[in-house]
Amino acid sequence: MRQIVKIASVLSVALWISGCEQKPEQGPQQRGPMEVGVITVAAKPQSIMVELPGRSKAYLEAEVRPQVSGIVLARSFNEGGEVQKGQSLYQIDASQYEAALVSAKAELERAQAAEKSTKATAERFSSLIKSKSISQQDFDTAEANYLEAKASVAVAKAAINTAEINLAYTKVEAPISGRIGKSNVTAGALVGAGQAQALANISQLDPINIDIVQSSTQMLRLKQHIASGQLLHDDTAPVALFLEDGTAYSHKGKLQFAEVTVDENTGAVVLRAEFPNPEGLLLPGMFVRTVLTVGTDPKAILVPQRAITRNTKGQAVAMVIEDGKVAARIVTTAEVIDNQWRITSGLKAGDQLIVEGLQKIRPGAPVKAGPLAADKKPETQQK
Numbered sequence: 001m002r003q004i005v006k007i008a009s010v011l012s013v014a015l016w017i018s019g020c021e022q023k024p025e026q027g028p029q030q031r032g033p034m035e036v037g038v039i040t041v042a043a044k045p046q047s048i049m050v051e052l053p054g055r056s057k058a059y060l061e062a063e064v065r066p067q068v069s070g071i072v073l074a075r076s077f078n079e080g081g082e083v084q085k086g087q088s089l090y091q092i093d094a095s096q097y098e099a100a101l102v103s104a105k106a107e108l109e110r111a112q113a114a115e116k117s118t119k120a121t122a123e124r125f126s127s128l129i130k131s132k133s134i135s136q137q138d139f140d141t142a143e144a145n146y147l148e149a150k151a152s153v154a155v156a157k158a159a160i161n162t163a164e165i166n167l168a169y170t171k172v173e174a175p176i177s178g179r180i181g182k183s184n185v186t187a188g189a190l191v192g193a194g195q196a197q198a199l200a201n202i203s204q205l206d207p208i209n210i211d212i213v214q215s216s217t218q219m220l221r222l223k224q225h226i227a228s229g230q231l232l233h234d235d236t237a238p239v240a241l242f243l244e245d246g247t248a249y250s251h252k253g254k255l256q257f258a259e260v261t262v263d264e265n266t267g268a269v270v271l272r273a274e275f276p277n278p279e280g281l282l283l284p285g286m287f288v289r290t291v292l293t294v295g296t297d298p299k300a301i302l303v304p305q306r307a308i309t310r311n312t313k314g315q316a317v318a319m320v321i322e323d324g325k326v327a328a329r330i331v332t333t334a335e336v337i338d339n340q341w342r343i344t345s346g347l348k349a350g351d352q353l354i355v356e357g358l359q360k361i362r363p364g365a366p367v368k369a370g371p372l373a374a375d376k377k378p379e380t381q382q383k
Helices: 002-021 095-130 136-169 216-228 378-382
Strands: 034-040 043-064 070-075 088-092 171-173 178-180 200-215 238-242 253-258 268-275 287-304 308-310 316-322 325-337 340-345 352-356 367-370
Touching: 043 178, 043 268, 043 325, 095 136, 136 171, 200 216, 200 287, 216 268, 216 287, 238 253, 238 268, 268 287, 287 352
Parallel strands: 034 367
Antiparallel strands: 034 352, 043 200, 043 287, 070 088, 088 171, 178 200, 200 268, 238 287, 253 268, 287 340, 308 316, 316 325, 316 352, 325 340
């Protein structure tokens, strides 16, 4: 029994000594500022481009129409082929117009003969009136007959000119060079001057026009930025084109003009660009997408899209470091350029913008600026 008491006493003393040797408990460790990925905002010149829809339209279009009436004897072109200006397309029966020309020439000869006769009479009466051999009335009549015959000659010459024009119109020629469509008439059809239906249509496709649609609101905003100096406009900037299947068109175009009126139904303005089309790839009526350089921002601020968030009001928010702490900035965004927002207000060159670690911070929290993960050295990332 005494031995048990001795053992218990020894154990209690040992426990007391070990308890006295324990160090006092430390409080929770104080962590330093969190490191976040930061970029320094910089301003640099940047071309501002907009993507707008458009449709292709022939550079020149002409309707082939008859100028005289008659039966079509022949068609002398291949449908869908290329034709040259002045090339004969249709031949209309010319027999009645040839006869009219012969008749007009005969009428001219008759009028010239009458003119010659009346002229001789008027000249003879002119000498007789001086000697009072004829009356004044006879002289006036002879002179009037001569003038009338002279006018008849002029009318006959005009009739010949008209007959020659009508005869030439029996050969229907191409008014412009280009690609001709299908023929709406065949040999044997009766056509007439002023008919509603065109014989065929010709389109010049090289170069070709692209009608681009831009909203009037966007146009006004761009003009305001140019007027204020925020954008520098360049009229010679090329226009890029993308086809219906998304492929890029190999040739660049140039902007020609902007329409002077706004479509009251759509609120849009039409811009026209001209593109070379040597391969004939673009056809009238095709839907395309165009990329226009509307100007250059001399002090553009571009930031990664992931660095911009939205608050409950839908406003764009950027987190920056101010005096070692997180500060929220309301910013204004424009268009996206290469996965980056262009910021028009709210940030300035030199600001430290937080890009990585946004989920772990809040405004007012102390943070330490660090490089982005992609910029860290491999050995640093392994540690």
